[in-house]
Amino acid sequence: MEIKVLNISDYEKVFDFYNAQIEALERKEFFYPYVNSDLKNLLDFGGIMLGAFDDGKLIGLSAIDYDQTYSGILKRLVNSYYFHVEDDIPVFEYSGVMTDKNYRKLGIASMLYQSLLKIAKKNICLCAVVQLENQASLTFFFKRDFRLVCVKKDFGIDFGYLIKFTDRKMQVLESSSQYINCLDYSAYDKLLKQGFVGIEFEDNKVKMCKIK
Numbered sequence: 001m002e003i004k005v006l007n008i009s010d011y012e013k014v015f016d017f018y019n020a021q022i023e024a025l026e027r028k029e030f031f032y033p034y035v036n037s038d039l040k041n042l043l044d045f046g047g048i049m050l051g052a053f054d055d056g057k058l059i060g061l062s063a064i065d066y067d068q069t070y071s072g073i074l075k076r077l078v079n080s081y082y083f084h085v086e087d088d089i090p091v092f093e094y095s096g097v098m099t100d101k102n103y104r105k106l107g108i109a110s111m112l113y114q115s116l117l118k119i120a121k122k123n124i125c126l127c128a129v130v131q132l133e134n135q136a137s138l139t140f141f142f143k144r145d146f147r148l149v150c151v152k153k154d155f156g157i158d159f160g161y162l163i164k165f166t167d168r169k170m171q172v173l174e175s176s177s178q179y180i181n182c183l184d185y186s187a188y189d190k191l192l193k194q195g196f197v198g199i200e201f202e203d204n205k206v207k208m209c210k211i212k
């Protein structure tokens with residue numbers, strides 16, 4: 001297995017990979033596809049995209065998107081319930097996470113994540129935008145200390161916004177834990193405003209704890 005930094009010359013390969021993998025998803029809304037111009041911008045030094053290859057075959061992708069406009073939108077969203085991200089820390093999307101359906105649960109997304117963090121900008125806040133029933137993705141990010149800080153229904157899809165600072169861990173009070181249904185917007189509304197964050201996902205329930 002080899003991990004490579006991709007660029008605009010890989011556009012067709014990346015585009016075809018996402019289309020084929022989205023087609024194979026049971027729940028297509030679990031992966032919100034890039035607009036073509038955003039994907040081109042990302043591959044043309046507007047971010048970093050890494051590809052995992054098995055004997056030359058593309059089997060996984062992950063990226064960090066440095067687009068400034070989107071960064072501003074994300075920052076407003078992640079601070080909309082409770083103030084989490086200071087003015088001088090930019091928020092960038094951890095995006096495009098997809099592993100070939102025949103290579104899942106083999107640690108591919110984890111390896112891409114570790115490699116991306118090593119070459120990412122320092123002192124930033126990463127934000128993953130995940131459908132609220134997407135068990136694989138939510139578990140993946142929660143296990144890496146991402147915290148769910150915002151929920152929003154857009155285009156009919158239930159999106160959760162999970163953040164992680166690259167230079168510090170968001171500590172929580174375990175004693176404050178409460179479990180809520182992953183689509184219970186009124187529970188989110190009440191708890192997120194009080195500084196609770198989501199930290200775990202199991203059986204369509206999210207464990208919410210207050211940040212310290």
Ligand SMILES: CC(C)(COP(=O)(O)OP(=O)(O)OC[C@H]1O[C@@H](n2cnc3c(N)ncnc32)[C@H](O)[C@@H]1OP(=O)(O)O)[C@@H](O)C(=O)NCCC(=O)NCCS
Nearest residue numbers: 030097098099104105106107108109110130136137139140
């Ligand atoms: C989410 C996804 C990228 C994970 O990729 P992967 O290469 O299979 O992930 P890994 O093997 O590196 O697993 C890493 C962690 O994710 C978690 N995970 C992966 N699949 C899971 C599943 N089906 N259920 C629960 N947890 C899962 C595991 O907890 C694993 O934990 P570990 O680090 O303790 O082993 C993959 O399932 C996928 O491509 N899904 C479809 C596209 C998608 O939903 N993308 C996310 C959009 S936000």
